Amino acid sequence: MRVVLDTNVYVSALNYGGTPEQILDFHTDERFELCLSPVIIEELEPWLRK
Numbered sequence: 001m002r003v004v005l006d007t008n009v010y011v012s013a014l015n016y017g018g019t020p021e022q023i024l025d026f027h028t029d030e031r032f033e034l035c036l037s038p039v040i041i042e043e044l045e046p047w048l049r050k
Contacts, residue, residue, distance in 0.1 A: 004036075005023065
């Protein structure tokens with residue numbers, strides 16, 4: 001299964017953990033394929049530089 005997550009899920013996972021972090025953990029466990037668009041990557045760049 002392929003999944004596209006909203007930018008807010010990534011930001012919440014990086015800052016607060018909880019359910020958004022669990023969703024990313026599911027990807028780490030290879031339960032789904034994570035798909036990113038160039039727009040989402042662009043929105044995440046400032047958060048990834050921290």
